[in-house]
Amino acid sequence: MKHAVPDKQSIKKSEDMSQEEPKKKVNLKLIIGAVIIFAALVWLIISATRSSSQYFMTVEEIQVRSAELEGKSLRLSGAVLGDSIVYDAKKLQLSFDIVQIPGDHKVIKEMGGMAKVLADAAANPSLPKISVYYEGVRPDLLQHEAQAIVTGKLDASGVFQASELLLKCPSKYEAELPGQTQNEPGS
Amino acid sequence: MFFFYSGLISFALALLCLLAGIGITLSQLFRQKHTIPVSVKTLSLSAFVLHSLAVLSLLILQLTQDYTNAYVVSVIHEAMPKVLQMTAIWGGQAGSLLIWSWIVNLVLFIALMRKKQALDAWAYLVLAINTVFFAGLSFFVENPFKRVWLLPSDELAEALFAPAKGAHLYGWLDGFGLNPLLRHPGMVIHPPILYLGFALFLPPFALAVSKLIRGEELGDLLVKTRAWLLGAWLFLTAGIALGSWWAYEVLGWGGYWAWDPVETASLLPWLTSTALLHSLFIEKHKQVFRRFNFALALLSWLMTLFAIFITRTGLISSVHAFGESQISAPLGYFMLATLLISIWGMIKRWKDLGSGWAFKSFFTRDSLILYSNILLLGLLVICLYGLLFPMLSEGFGGTAITFDRSFFDRTTTPLFILLVFLMAVCPIIGWSLSAFKKPSKWLWLVLVLPLIGVLATAVFLSKKAIVLAVIFIILLGIVVLVVQSLVDWRDWKRFWHQRARYAAWLVHAGILFIALGVLGMAHFTDRIQGLMIPGDRMPLGQYSVEFLELKQDDSHPEYLRVNAQLKLYKGERFIKELNPGQDVYYERNQWISNPSKHATIRGDHYTLLLEYNAKMGTATIQLIENGMVNFLWLGSILLVLGGVLALSKPATALNEDTPQAEQTPGYPHEA
Numbered sequence: 021m022k023h024a025v026p027d028k029q030s031i032k033k034s035e036d037m038s039q040e041e042p043k044k045k046v047n048l049k050l051i052i053g054a055v056i057i058f059a060a061l062v063w064l065i066i067s068a069t070r071s072s073s074q075y076f077m078t079v080e081e082i083q084v085r086s087a088e089l090e091g092k093s094l095r096l097s098g099a100v101l102g103d104s105i106v107y108d109a110k111k112l113q114l115s116f117d118i119v120q121i122p123g124d125h126k127v128i129k130e131m132g133g134m135a136k137v138l139a140d141a142a143a144n145p146s147l148p149k150i151s152v153y154y155e156g157v158r159p160d161l162l163q164h165e166a167q168a169i170v171t172g173k174l175d176a177s178g179v180f181q182a183s184e185l186l187l188k189c190p191s192k193y194e195a196e197l198p199g200q201t202q203n204e205p206g207s
Numbered sequence: 208m209f210f211f212y213s214g215l216i217s218f219a220l221a222l223l224c225l226l227a228g229i230g231i232t233l234s235q236l237f238r239q240k241h242t243i244p245v246s247v248k249t250l251s252l253s254a255f256v257l258h259s260l261a262v263l264s265l266l267i268l269q270l271t272q273d274y275t276n277a278y279v280v281s282v283i284h285e286a287m288p289k290v291l292q293m294t295a296i297w298g299g300q301a302g303s304l305l306i307w308s309w310i311v312n313l314v315l316f317i318a319l320m321r322k323k324q325a326l327d328a329w330a331y332l333v334l335a336i337n338t339v340f341f342a343g344l345s346f347f348v349e350n351p352f353k354r355v356w357l358l359p360s361d362e363l364a365e366a367l368f369a370p371a372k373g374a375h376l377y378g379w380l381d382g383f384g385l386n387p388l389l390r391h392p393g394m395v396i397h398p399p400i401l402y403l404g405f406a407l408f409l410p411p412f413a414l415a416v417s418k419l420i421r422g423e424e425l426g427d428l429l430v431k432t433r434a435w436l437l438g439a440w441l442f443l444t445a446g447i448a449l450g451s452w453w454a455y456e457v458l459g460w461g462g463y464w465a466w467d468p469v470e471t472a473s474l475l476p477w478l479t480s481t482a483l484l485h486s487l488f489i490e491k492h493k494q495v496f497r498r499f500n501f502a503l504a505l506l507s508w509l510m511t512l513f514a515i516f517i518t519r520t521g522l523i524s525s526v527h528a529f530g531e532s533q534i535s536a537p538l539g540y541f542m543l544a545t546l547l548i549s550i551w552g553m554i555k556r557w558k559d560l561g562s563g564w565a566f567k568s569f570f571t572r573d574s575l576i577l578y579s580n581i582l583l584l585g586l587l588v589i590c591l592y593g594l595l596f597p598m599l600s601e602g603f604g605g606t607a608i609t610f611d612r613s614f615f616d617r618t619t620t621p622l623f624i625l626l627v628f629l630m631a632v633c634p635i636i637g638w639s640l641s642a643f644k645k646p647s648k649w650l651w652l653v654l655v656l657p658l659i660g661v662l663a664t665a666v667f668l669s670k671k672a673i674v675l676a677v678i679f680i681i682l683l684g685i686v687v688l689v690v691q692s693l694v695d696w697r698d699w700k701r702f703w704h705q706r707a708r709y710a711a712w713l714v715h716a717g718i719l720f721i722a723l724g725v726l727g728m729a730h731f732t733d734r735i736q737g738l739m740i741p742g743d744r745m746p747l748g749q750y751s752v753e754f755l756e757l758k759q760d761d762s763h764p765e766y767l768r769v770n771a772q773l774k775l776y777k778g779e780r781f782i783k784e785l786n787p788g789q790d791v792y793y794e795r796n797q798w799i800s801n802p803s804k805h806a807t808i809r810g811d812h813y814t815l816l817l818e819y820n821a822k823m824g825t826a827t828i829q830l831i832e833n834g835m836v837n838f839l840w841l842g843s844i845l846l847v848l849g850g851v852l853a854l855s856k857p858a859t860a861l862n863e864d865t866p867q868a869e870q871t872p873g874y875p876h877e878a
Contacts, residue, residue, distance in 0.1 A: 057581060061588065064589070064617070064618045064621065065588075065589060065592055065618060067617075068613075068614045068617040068618045069596070069610075069614070071613070071617070072610050072611055072613045072614035072617065073596075073608045073609065073610050073614065074608065074609055074610075074611065075608060075609075076597065076608060095611075109817050109827035110738035110827060112736060112817070157829065158817065158818065160388070160458075160797070160798060160800055163796060163797060164796075171611050184611055
């Protein structure tokens with residue numbers, strides 16, 4: 021291992037590529053280095069996977085399994101009920117209810133797309149709902165029928181304590197058509 | 208009506224021209240001929256002109272507010288400024304897919320037009336197939352010319368032509384308008400710049416595939432692809448930076464990067480192309496790393512396809528994605544086919560690409576570049592895993608698992624720090640080992656100045672080890688670059704000749720600045736919020752804001768604008784008036800926040816109107832201090848300038864400068 025730190029000479033040599041110099045020892049070091057790097061990368065990924073991942077669930081799944089899920093890191097997605105939004109701007113405390121929407125993209129597609137699913141869910145009082153509590157700024161997109169994706173934990177009283185809140189508005193305009201059909205055709 | 212037909216027909220003809228060109232090229236290849244016939248060129252150029260006419264038609268439909276067009280209804284509002292009515296063409300899925308396919312066609316057009324480096328038939332074929340694929344996707348799956356029809360059953364439907372007997376064209380009186388979040392200047396130009404960056408990865412891919420198929424001229428990948436890669440890197444960097452600036456200025460949470468799937472995906476080709484630009488540099492000098500470079504050229508386009516897939520299919524929940532769409536299956540299969548062709552090509556020419564590379568020493572410049580590339584690929588693996596694992600975990604049964612941003616923060620931070628460290632020491636590593644034995648005045652300067660900076664940081668700002676380490680690395684990098692520039696300054700007449708080298712320094716300086724910005728945003732931010740009545744003052748550190756009054760402005764037909772009039776003070780000294788506000792959009796039933804800030808080189812004071820009570824005249828204000836955040840944008844500008852400077856040097860002229868540079872008198876020689 022005496023070549024660990026190359027001296028002047030070896031640098032000079034390495035600059036000159038026309039010289040072939042088979043160095044098995046250094047190649048072994050390279051392999052060891054590669055293994056160490058790879059192991060470090062794998063360790064980083066695995067440890068971060070353990071600490072930063074959440075189960076992605078629907079409102080219904082959470083309600084069915086609420087006992088075993090309490091305190092676990094979860095993420096869930098649902099349709100926002102506009103009337104339920106309560107926001108204290110002074111304390112930055114936000115709470116609202118979200119309604120069950122399917123978790124599977126295919127099912128959503130079959131039901132007519134996300135925009136329709138969200139609108140139907142928000143209009144159907146018989147679907148499972150859950151209350152979400154969040155501390156922070158009220159996001160611009162938080163409104164009736166928006167899709168909320170919340171990350172956090174379920175507390176003992178069944179309220180979802182969100183640490184992260186992501187909102188998506190259905191961008192497809194078909195969903196907005198019903199409210200506008202009073203317009204007269206022709207232009 | 209005219210522009211509906213002109214758009215649809217020219218779009219259809221463009222597709223036919225491209226298909227005909229592909230057919231002729233295939234028959235040409237069948238006869239073992241590798242040049243592109245004139246007829247194919249003519250067809251391809253016509254396709255581009257026709258495609259442009261289609262884009263123009265949609266633009267006119269938007270500007271004339273033809274509300275029989277479904278896309279126009281979804282993104283246009285009559286009160287929108289004309290500029291936004293034009294740029295709304297990339298404000299929704301259908302329009303932006305048309306623009307994306309047009310940009311791919313534009314790149315094909317440029318590739319055909321370059322006289323010096325003529326395309327061969329295989330490269331043309333790959334380019335044209337990709338163009339046809341995206342144009343076809345736009346035409347058949349998300350056609351932006353679809354019109355709105357009123358069915359006899361009183362329902363509305365979207366279709367090109369009457370979907371049922373008795374259906375009538377239906378015209379809205381007004382549209383919904385562009386999503387207000389997308390109206391910021393950063394977002395107005397962000398998509399086309401990003402698309403151009405993405406599309407420019409296609410020619411290097413096509414050239415690499417052509418070389419792999421033919422097995423000829425495997426050695427000149429650099430000369431053939433450098434301009435494309437630099438262009439792609441340049442636009443991609445600018446696009447990502449603009450997106451990040453937009454997030455900071457508009458989204459209102461004071462952040463600039465959230466590891467959102469779409470952001471992360473756009474980083475993938477950036478990582479591979481950055482690695483590729485570095486190892487092509489070594490291939491130029493030493494004729495090594497050829498397999499690696501081919502793989503990276505292929506991978507850059509694959510990652511681009513993947514990024515498009517994530518943005519457009521909505522398979523991963525993201526704020527930026529367009530929402531679920533019909534294009535995921537065709538795009539998925541196309542990606543798979545591209546992947547298989549790439550793997551097949553690499554296996555086929557694996558032996559021919561071998562270059563007898565042997566690892567010689569740990570401390571040469573090539574070794575350092577190799578380490579950097581390993582780190583860049585490590586980051587790529589992390590990002591891919593972070594994106595795919597949630598998808599795969601769902602596919603393999605059981606509950607889907609997702610990551611929050613802390614996954615990316617934890618895994619990428621050590622790699623980014625190492626990367627910046629390597630970058631900082633790279634310029635000195637050639638001569639440092641000899642310099643350590645015979646210390647030169649430069650070396651003292653290079654080590655002592657950063658240490659002084661670290662001491663100052665520890666005394667005045669923060670004693671956190673990670674902060675001090677990163678500060679040391681950044682200052683080391685900056686001092687090294689400054690010293691190098693001073694040394695080179697003696698020979699400033701050669702500046703233009705050696706500009707490729709200074710371009711690299713400029714880019715590295717930009718990365719160091721960005722690192723400073725990232726550090727500031729991670730460790731030197733603070734915030735406070737409170738409910739204020741007129742006359743109240745809220746302090747944050749040395750600064751404070753005074754709330755004067757609420758102002759409402761209802762003169763705009765699309766939204767009601769509410770502003771809080773604030774005064775920012777440092778101590779008792781008045782600095783600036785700030786007016787954060789909210790726009791409440793009537794039609795969309797959506798409100799957006801307009802932050803207002805005071806920017807200095809040391810950081811921003813960023814204010815938000817969180818909520819207001821018009822009757823009481825009260826406002827909830829948030830004041831955020833973002834330390835060193837402007838280094839992010841300053842660094843991004845340096846990256847772009849460096850990219851432009853590098854691009855000004857033709858690849859064929861690259862061999863001229865480096866030897867002289869190393870012989871410059873007074874320049875600390877390597878070895």
